[in-house]
Amino acid sequence: MVTTEQAVKQPVTPEEYKSGLKPVWCPGCGDYGVLNALCQVYHRLGLKPEETMIFSGIGCSSRITGYLKSYGFNSVHGRALPIAMGAKLARPKLNVIAAGGDGDAFSIGIGHFPHACRRNIDMTYIVMDNHIYGLTKGQLSPTSPHDMLTTTSKFGSIETPINPILLAIGCQATFVARAFSGNIKHMVDVITKGIEHRGFSFIQVLSPCVTFIGKDQFLIIKNLLHYLEDDPDYDPSHRTSAFHVADEKDRISVGVIYQKKKPTYMDQLEILRQNAASKKKKKLADLVEIFRP
Amino acid sequence: MEKRVLITGNEAIGAGAIAAGCDCYFGYPITPQNELTAYMSRWMPAEGRTFIQAESEISAINMVYGAAATGARAMTSSSSPGISLKQEGISYLAGSELPAVIANVQRGGPGLGNIEPAQSDYFQAVKGGGHGDYHVIVLAPASVQEMYDLTMLAFDLADRWRNPALVLADGQLGQMMEPLIPHKMSRKRNLPPKDWALTGAKNREKRVVKSFYPAIGELEEYNKHLASKYRKIQRRETRAEEYFTEDAEVVLVAFGTVARLCREVVRKARQKGLPVGLLRPVTLWPFPTRRFEKLASRAKAFLVVEMNAGQMVEDVRLATSCRLPVSFYGRMGGGVPEIAEIYRRTRKLLMAVSIKAAS
Ligand SMILES: Cc1ncc(C[n+]2csc(CCOP(=O)(O)OP(=O)(O)O)c2C)c(N)n1
Ligand code: SF4
Ligand SMILES: [Mg+2]
Numbered sequence: 001m002v003t004t005e006q007a008v009k010q011p012v013t014p015e016e017y018k019s020g021l022k023p024v025w026c027p028g029c030g031d032y033g034v035l036n037a038l039c040q041v042y043h044r045l046g047l048k049p050e051e052t053m054i055f056s057g058i059g060c061s062s063r064i065t066g067y068l069k070s071y072g073f074n075s076v077h078g079r080a081l082p083i084a085m086g087a088k089l090a091r092p093k094l095n096v097i098a099a100g101g102d103g104d105a106f107s108i109g110i111g112h113f114p115h116a117c118r119r120n121i122d123m124t125y126i127v128m129d130n131h132i133y134g135l136t137k138g139q140l141s142p143t144s145p146h147d148m149l150t151t152t153s154k155f156g157s158i159e160t161p162i163n164p165i166l167l168a169i170g171c172q173a174t175f176v177a178r179a180f181s182g183n184i185k186h187m188v189d190v191i192t193k194g195i196e197h198r199g200f201s202f203i204q205v206l207s208p209c210v211t212f213i214g215k216d217q218f219l220i221i222k223n224l225l226h227y228l229e230d231d232p233d234y235d236p237s238h239r240t241s242a243f244h245v246a247d248e249k250d251r252i253s254v255g256v257i258y259q260k261k262k263p264t265y266m267d268q269l270e271i272l273r274q275n276a277a278s279k280k281k282k283k284l285a286d287l288v289e290i291f292r293p
Numbered sequence: 294m295e296k297r298v299l300i301t302g303n304e305a306i307g308a309g310a311i312a313a314g315c316d317c318y319f320g321y322p323i324t325p326q327n328e329l330t331a332y333m334s335r336w337m338p339a340e341g342r343t344f345i346q347a348e349s350e351i352s353a354i355n356m357v358y359g360a361a362a363t364g365a366r367a368m369t370s371s372s373s374p375g376i377s378l379k380q381e382g383i384s385y386l387a388g389s390e391l392p393a394v395i396a397n398v399q400r401g402g403p404g405l406g407n408i409e410p411a412q413s414d415y416f417q418a419v420k421g422g423g424h425g426d427y428h429v430i431v432l433a434p435a436s437v438q439e440m441y442d443l444t445m446l447a448f449d450l451a452d453r454w455r456n457p458a459l460v461l462a463d464g465q466l467g468q469m470m471e472p473l474i475p476h477k478m479s480r481k482r483n484l485p486p487k488d489w490a491l492t493g494a495k496n497r498e499k500r501v502v503k504s505f506y507p508a509i510g511e512l513e514e515y516n517k518h519l520a521s522k523y524r525k526i527q528r529r530e531t532r533a534e535e536y537f538t539e540d541a542e543v544v545l546v547a548f549g550t551v552a553r554l555c556r557e558v559v560r561k562a563r564q565k566g567l568p569v570g571l572l573r574p575v576t577l578w579p580f581p582t583r584r585f586e587k588l589a590s591r592a593k594a595f596l597v598v599e600m601n602a603g604q605m606v607e608d609v610r611l612a613t614s615c616r617l618p619v620s621f622y623g624r625m626g627g628g629v630p631e632i633a634e635i636y637r638r639t640r641k642l643l644m645a646v647s648i649k650a651a652s
Contacts, residue, residue: 078349137324139346140346152320152330152334
C-alpha cells in the first residue's frame with residue numbers, strides 16, 4: 001500500500017517533518033533517534049515533503065516511513081532497494097531514501113545490495129542495525145555476533161556475522177558511513193552528507209533493540225566509539241584505509257568511512273540514451289537508403 | 294493412559310516432524326509460525342539433526358531441494374507471504390519428483406495482509422501454486438493433534454509418491470494450545486526404497502534428478518507420467534471426515550479452523566433435531582470428490598464456510614456438478630466466522646430446502 005500524504009505547507013521546524021502518527025516502537029528503541037535525526041536532516045536540507053520519498057521493507061525499523069511527512073512506501077520484506085530504485089529511475093527528480101533493518105537488508109534482501117552499490121543510482125540507504133529481528137520477536141540476524149543467544153539460536157549462534165561496511169566498500173558503493181542512534185547530532189551530519197553525495201550512499205546506523213537485546217547496548221557501543229572526524233589523518237577517499245577501519249575489532253569507528261566521486265547511473269544513462277538515439281537515427285536513415293527505389 | 298503434552302499447534306508440527314524422522318529443517322521467521330522455527334532450533338540439534346535459519350524463504354526451500362535430492366527427510370515452513378516465495382522451489386521439487394514437506398501457517402493477504410488467521414491460500418495450495426502442470430498433496434489439520442499427525446503423514450505421503458506434501462494450517466491452529474498425544478511412527482509403513490537418491494555413484498550406475506526435458510516430445514511424455522501419478526494419488530490418498538451426514542439435508546463443508554466451528558454448529562442443530570451434517574476434507578488435494586458425489590444424491594444443499602472470499606466452494610460446485618444448491622459464507626482478513634452466524638445461515642438454508650420440497 002502506498003500511503004500518500006498531501007503536499008502540505010513546507011515544514012518550518014524539524015518537528016513538523018513528523019507525520020503525527022505515534023510510533024509503535026518500544027520505549028527506548030534506537031529507531032526513535034533515527035527518526036529525530038532524519039527530521040533534522042530534512043529540515044537542514046530544506047527537503048520538500050512532496051519531492052521526497054522514503055521506501056522501507058518490513059520490520060520495526062521499516063515502520064519509519066509512516067512517521068515522516070514525506071511520501072512513504074512501507075513495502076515488501078527485503079525489497080526496499082529494488083522498489084526504491086524503480087521509483088528513482090522512473091522519477092529521477094525525487095529525493096529517494098530507502099530505510100530498514102539488518103534482516104531486511106542483509107538476510108532476505110542481500111541479493112539486491114551489491115547491485116544497488118555498483119549501479120550508483122543517486123539515493124541513500126539507511127540500515128538501522130540492531131543485530132536482531134525485532135518485529136518477529138528476537139530471532140538471529142545476519143549481523144548478530146557469533147555466540148549470540150536468540151530464539152532461533154538457542155545454544156548460541158555458530159555463524160559468522162556479515163560486516164555491512166566491508167560489504168558495501170567491497171561492492172563499490174561510492175559513499176559508506178556509520179552512525180550511532182545514541183548521538184543524534186553526529187548522525188544528522190553523517191546522513192546529511194550521505195544525501196548530499198551524488199550516487200548511492202549507504203549508512204549503517206547502530207540502533208539498539210532494547211527489548212530483545214537490552215538497554216545496556218547504548219552504553220556498550222558508546223564506550224567503543226571512535227569519531228573519524230577527530231582523526232585529521234583519516235582520508236575517506238583511500239579505499240584501503242576504509243577497509244582497515246571497516247575491519248576493526250577493538251573499537252567502532254563512526255563517520256564517513258569511504259567516499260568516492262563517480263558518475264551516477266543517471267549521468268551514464270543520459271549519455272547512453274544520446275548514443276542510442278543517434279545510432280537509431282543513422283540506422284533508420286540507412287534503411288531509407290536501402291529501400292529507395 | 295497415554296502420555297499427553299500441552300503445546301501450541303506450531304510446536305506440534307515440529308514435534309510431528311521430529312517424530313517422523315525429519316533430518317533437516319530449514320526455516321525463516323515469519324508470524325504466525327515463529328514458534329515452529331524456535332522449536333526446531335531447540336530440538337533438532339538435540340536429536341542430532343540439522344536446523345538452519347536460512348537467509349530467506351527462497352534459500353530455505355532450495356536447501357530442502359538439495360537435501361531431498363540426497364534422500365533425506367527435509368522440511369520447511371512459513372506463512373503466506375513466505376510461501377509465495379517458495380513456489381519456484383516447490384515447482385522444481387514436483388518437477389524433479391522429490392519428496393519434501395512444507396507447512397503453511399496461513400495469515401491474511403494479499404500482499405503483507407496482516408498476521409491474523411486466514412484460509413486465503415487455498416487456491417495456491419491445491420492448484421499447484423508455482424508454474425507448470427503439477428499438484429502438491431495438501432493436508433488440512435483441524436486440531437493440535439492433527440498438526441502432529443498430519444505432519445507425520447505428510448512425510449510418508451511425500452516419500453510414497455515422490456512428491457511435495459503441504460500441511461495447510463492457519464494462524465489460529467498454529468497459536469492455540471491443546472493436549473497432544475505424541476504417537477511414535479508406526480513400523481509397518483511399507484515405503485518404497487529411495488533408489489533414486491543422490492548418494493554418490495560408487496559401484497553403481499549414476500542417478501539423475503532433474504526437471505528439464507528439452508528434447509521434442511520428451512516433456513509431454515513426462516507430463517503424462519506425472520498426470521497418471523496424480524490420478525493414482527487421487528484414487529488412493531483422498532481423506533475426509535464426515536459428521537452426522539447419513540441423513541443430513543444440509544451439509545456444511547469446511548476445513549481446518551472453520552471445520553471446528555461447523556462441528557459445533559452441527560452439534561447444536563442435532564440437539565434441536567435438525568438434519569444437519571458436516572463434511573470436512575482432510576486432503577484438500579486430492580479433493581474428496583467421490584464423497585460429494587455420494588452426498589449430492591441424498592442431501593438437499595451444501596453450505597461451504599471458509600476464511601476467504603470463496604475458494605474451496607468452487608471445488609465443491611465442481612464435485613457436485615452443480616446438481617444441488619451450494620451456498621457460501623466467508624469471512625476475510627482475519628475475520629473468523631461466528632458459530633451463531635453459521636447456525637443462522639444453516640437454519641435459513643434448511644428452511645428454504647424444506648419449503649421447496651413441500652411445494
Ligand atoms: C517474505 C517475508 N518473510 C518474513 C517476514 C517476516 N518478517 C517481518 S520483519 C522480519 C525481520 C525483521 O528484522 P529486521 O529487518 O532486522 O528489522 P527490525 O525489526 O529488527 O527493525 C521478518 C522476518 C515477512 N514479512 N515477509
Ligand atoms: S522490538 Fe526492538 S527494534 Fe522493535 S521497537 Fe522494540 S526495541 Fe525497537
Ligand atoms: Mg534488526
